[in-house]
Amino acid sequence: MLEAIRRLDNAPLALDTETTGLDPFTSKLLLIQLGTEQGNQAVIDVQKTLGTFPELLSEFKTVMEHPQQVFILHNAKFDYKMIKQSLGIELLYLKDTMIAAQLIRAGLQKKGFGLDDLTHDYNLADLSKSVRQTFENHKGPFTDEQIKYAADDVAYLHKLHKVLVLDIVDLKLDSVYNLECEVISVTGDMELNGLHLDFAKWSALEATAKKESLLKKQELDKHFLQHCEKDLFGDPIVNYNSHVQLKPLLEQILGHSIPGTGKEVLERIVHPAVRALLKYREYEKRVTTYGTGFYKEHVHPKTGRIHPTFVQVGGTDSGRYSSREPNAQNIPRDTNYRAAFTAEKGWKIVGADYAGMELVLLAEFSEDPEFKKIFDLGLDAHGHVATMIQDKLVIRKGDKYLDKGIVKVATEDVNADLRPIGKNINFGR
Structure with a gap:
């Protein structure tokens, strides 16, 4: 043969x-x-x-x-x-x-x-x-x-x-x-x-997420409990994970109807109750999806590493890579979560990324001078557009922004909860 x-x-x-x-x-x-x-x-x-x-x-x-x-x-x-x-x-x-x-x-x-x-x-x-x-x-x-x-x-x-x-x-x-x-x-x-996940770091993140989730629930209670039905003992009835129950409550708090309670809808609404709900969901997901259960489910018993399946074509309409079991492309943005994926002794992780590739191409082809300036100066595109719309600084810690024509690096979050507004405008949502 x-x-x-x-x-x-x-x-x-x-x-x-x-x-x-x-x-x-x-x-x-x-x-x-x-x-x-x-x-x-x-x-x-x-x-x-x-x-x-x-x-x-x-x-x-x-x-x-x-x-x-x-x-x-x-x-x-x-x-x-x-x-x-x-x-x-x-x-x-x-x-x-x-x-x-x-x-x-x-x-x-x-x-x-x-x-x-x-x-x-x-x-x-x-x-x-x-x-x-x-x-x-x-x-x-x-x-x-x-x-x-x-x-x-x-x-x-x-x-x-x-x-x-x-x-x-x-x-x-x-x-x-x-x-x-x-x-x-x-x-x-x-x-x-595969990927090496530091169990000690990952476990510590779950403990932090549980504390933050509890704090966000207490903040939600201040907005929602006064609008809830009461049980036989006079205690408010509310399930923050129920979209069916939340929709009428949110409409009552906001004073207008909304098409749903999904993230894509709520990110367009500027209201403290909505911001609190989004934060609560974020930390709840970290507990339920990215807790120690994630480690136990996905770390291979033979290799001690996580081996996601990466889909080259067919996973997305755009042709981008996708991944599953687990979705390694959807780990929380928080740098502490990313830092839990480590190189083993004697190795290093080298990262490279076409940052904001779609928006860079849009700026180039549109020839919009303000839009091109964002990328020429290395500014945060979503924060900059949100700043222009809100007429007040919107920036995340570590991102670059313009202050009277001078490029600076933010040392703290400033109105960062308004950044999704700029993101929605940029992507035409």
Whole structure:
């Protein structure tokens, strides 16, 4: 088989794997399937071959890591991680039919990107995935049905990739597709490496959040209790986590109707009761979502690290990365929470960010002199716009602002609760 691959002279190979599960740290790599454009497939029993004979694994690694070898996969990141974690083989040049399909239908379709979905949509084959579950916790020899199932997973990848690339080129997305393919391995490595979370720091933050939540509830009581119904003992009845109960109470306090009690609605309202409610919710979320339960749920027992799933394409309509289990892109902005994610001894974390990229582009294309000045001077865009609207300084501690034409750095928050007004204006909400 290795000699046959060499004779192909680095022609693209379809590739897939079968595993006992989805976790690269605890699941076993059972089969590796390779397929040629000419319609030949090879199914490798990993445990009986590569897992048994080190010299064979070494030779296989050399062939698979050839710098010109192209692999066509479906959901390539998964197979990349499984092969790297199980065998130490790092695939270098990947093409992904799932990413291609997601780019073509970006913003229009959230589901239906499985290999069986796409081979059906493009009239290539009707693949059944019912055999897949038989690989879970598999032991012993493989059945003919399992081997055929595995081979079929690479039998149509070449044809599927060709028709998808035609659509990609037609939509002038070829440069985008190539870029996405280049970062498949980077994304896979991000997930394998994971994040180190300092438990002591994280636990201390939960204790602080509980105290702050209690203080904010007491502040809320001053605004709401006088408007609440009473129980049989004359005590006010209010649940600050109930949107149904809060809406009429807020309308009574504000003196006008509101469409709802969601964050996007409340951030537009300037009122002390609303500000207190938003702060209460912020600290409650820190307790319930980012407490010690977060650590226990998401830290992997084998690695001691958090391994989020990063979604390159398809997670958002805009094409931005998203993440889940947990959502590592939604950690509280508070620097104390970010600081709890630490580098282990001997390592450092290096951060880089296109700060406010959308607004920078808007300022550049609009050629608005006031808007361009914000970014030329490094000011806080939302705070500056809110300052212009409110005619009073709105700034957060550490951000830059203008004082009589001189750029200064704020040493404390000043009317920072009004900053969302500027943010809503900037993003046209």
